[in-house]
Amino acid sequence: MSVLKRIFGNKNKLLEIKSYLQEGIQYLENNENEKALECFNQIILQNPKHSEAICKSGMANKNKGDYVQAYKDFDKAIKYNSKNYEAYKNRSEILFMMDEYDKALKDINKVINLKPDCAEAYNLRGAAYGKTGNDELAFEDYNKAVELNPNEYSALYNRGGMYMEFEQFEKALDDFNAVIRLKSNHHEAYNNIGVAYDKIGDYQQAIKNYNEALKINSKFIGALNNRGRAYFKQKEYKKAMNDFTTTLKIVPEDNDARKMIGYLKDFIDE
Helix, strand or coil: CCHHHHHHHHHHHHHHHHHHHHHHHHHHHCCCHHHHHHHHHHHHHHCCCCHHHHHHHHHHHHHHCCHHHHHHHHHHHHHHCCCCHHHHHHHHHHHHHCCCHHHHHHHHHHHHHHCCCCHHHHHHHHHHHHHCCCHHHHHHHHHHHHHHCCCCHHHHHHHHHHHHHCCCHHHHHHHHHHHHHHCCCCHHHHHHHHHHHHHCCCHHHHHHHHHHHHHHCCCCHHHHHHHHHHHHHCCCHHHHHHHHHHHHHHCCCCHHHHHHHHHHHHHHHC
């Protein structure tokens, strides 16, 4: 083969790989994981050590729930490129799900070393610190994540949870409301807004936000039980009974709802 043909051949190969990569990333963003895998596999067939394609394959497998294969993909991506921060980040998420928090922290620290402006990594590390009892470090990382990216709604949500633990309910409300502005279908945030209002004694606002959570997810047991307790505090006993009865239809083994139903019968019978 002439030098010219080899040059053009390599150029065409690189263009083909680039095209497959762009197409695969688009499929990945649209959650079309099988199609994404087909694109990334085409790249890997041509270049078995293509770290980015292997990492993206892992992300598609993770989206599919195939965590074993995804973990293997991230391992391999790191093997071929020890500076692939995206592979470390995704592997840390799987380790987190496996309750391997110390190992997850090692990967997240690697991400932060490679990409110090990665807000998502600080949020992940904050969550890992929280799981290992390092609340002060967790809070610092959530703050850093929000500082780097004010739209990092997961960090806002997690920091709001810590404000709840600190009984700083107004600050918690600020964070949870920011989450809603960024992700309007975040039913857990609505529920936590309800809990914060409940804590400061504004039961009407609490119920209003539990209602919003249940509009998004009608089987959200946390919001059902919380609304039931808020109705109880408002002396709306029949509405409270309805919520706890609904809980038992969804989760028959929910002992808290069962106890509240037994307790409410005395009030309704009066």
